[in-house]
Amino acid sequence: MKNKKIISIALIFALMFTFASMLGMSTFAQTDENETQGIETPILISYQYLTGANLYASVQGETNAAAAYRAFADKAETEGYLAVANLFRATADAEAKHADDEWAILQSMGETERPTAETPTVGSTAQNLQTAFEGETYEYTVMYLGFLETATKEENAEAARIFRWAMKAEEVHAGNYKDVLNNLQDADYLNEKYGEVYRCVTCGEVDTERPSTCPVCGAVGKTFVEYNIKEKTPFADKGIIALIAAIVIIAIVAITFVLIKKRSK
Numbered sequence: 001m002k003n004k005k006i007i008s009i010a011l012i013f014a015l016m017f018t019f020a021s022m023l024g025m026s027t028f029a030q031t032d033e034n035e036t037q038g039i040e041t042p043i044l045i046s047y048q049y050l051t052g053a054n055l056y057a058s059v060q061g062e063t064n065a066a067a068a069y070r071a072f073a074d075k076a077e078t079e080g081y082l083a084v085a086n087l088f089r090a091t092a093d094a095e096a097k098h099a100d101d102e103w104a105i106l107q108s109m110g111e112t113e114r115p116t117a118e119t120p121t122v123g124s125t126a127q128n129l130q131t132a133f134e135g136e137t138y139e140y141t142v143m144y145l146g147f148l149e150t151a152t153k154e155e156n157a158e159a160a161r162i163f164r165w166a167m168k169a170e171e172v173h174a175g176n177y178k179d180v181l182n183n184l185q186d187a188d189y190l191n192e193k194y195g196e197v198y199r200c201v202t203c204g205e206v207d208t209e210r211p212s213t214c215p216v217c218g219a220v221g222k223t224f225v226e227y228n229i230k231e232k233t234p235f236a237d238k239g240i241i242a243l244i245a246a247i248v249i250i251a252i253v254a255i256t257f258v259l260i261k262k263r264s265k
């Protein structure tokens with residue numbers, strides 16, 4: 001009887017130990033795979049596939065990049081680099097679109113908590129351009145390259161397509177920033193080349209001229225959003241401004257009408 005009790009307790013302990021070891025092993029397996037790609041990602045054990053964790057990391061990265069570029073644009077403006085601010089704003093919207101697309105896939109996989117932007121560190125415009133260039137270069141040469149390989153291996157076609165487009169768009173962004181950095185003292189060159197830029201609403205490619213079709217995703221050039229230093233507001237926002245103006249005008253007319261009616265009584 002006593003032996004039976006000891007054997008039962010030993011069996012329970014053995015089962016618990018085996019279960020705990022299995023859990024530990026799966027955690028290590030995911031950590032290793034993440035480390036081999038050189039990417040800092042939260043270890044989200046709930047994801048069946050590594051692409052889930054990669055999507056989470058990319059949403060975080062793109063959200064941070066969008067916030068940083070908006071802060072860099074404000075800084076560039078205060079330093080008098082209006083064309084540089086213009087490029088930063090267009091690229092910020094491209095990164096925000098990447099984050100939205102990646103988040104949509106992640107949401108369809110069941111994720112509910114979207115990462116939020118971390119506070120960016122802002123330096124001089126020259127420093128900010130260098131930071132941006134290095135970030136973009138890392139994204140297209142390391143991060144998205146690894147994510148794309150993994151998504152392809154895991155047969156997640158939707159994530160692979162988004163990663164491929166983002167990777168190619170980041171390469172264009174990196175080229176733009178390098179060019180601006182090399183010509184920062186040439187105001188005429190910057191105004192001429194980056195005073196008007198065009199963002200692909202589909203993939204986030206940022207061009208200095210409106211192309212007939214997007215060189216990254218093939219979208220029609222007409223759909224590109226224009227950003228320029230004469231008119232800082234992107235054309236896409238014009239509709240909202242017109243709507244607000246219409247509401248204000250209608251409100252003024254209505255108030256005037258009521259006041260006139262009251263007086264005439």
Ligand SMILES: [Fe+2]
Binds near residue numbers: 095136169173
């Ligand atoms: Fe980018």
Ligand SMILES: [Fe+2]
Binds near residue numbers: 202203205215
């Ligand atoms: Fe595109």
